[in-house]
Amino acid sequence: MITCRLSTILGTRRIKVADVCRATGIARATLDRYYYDRVNSFDRGVLEKLCKFLQVQPGELLMMVDQQDLFEPWGIRGPATGLLLGKKT
Secondary structure: OEEEOHHHHHHHHOOOHHHHHHHHOOOHHHHHHHHOOOOOOOOHHHHHHHHHHHOOOHHHHEEEOOHHHHHOOOOOEOOOOOOEOOOOO
């Protein structure tokens, strides 16, 4: 599953969604879908504007997450793999 990390990035940098709207011209409703990770399809133009504004690569904004990892607490060992969940080795 692909997840959008916009809320995490904005929170870390203490940037408001309204500031992103003003700076990029992206509609608030569109940004809200990205912020709350409710995007069904990703628009290249929106991704480009967000990446330029935030000075990140698309891979930093969008991330592939295994669905089982969504339900497991971070830092515990997975039963089948023995690997630490959340860390790719």
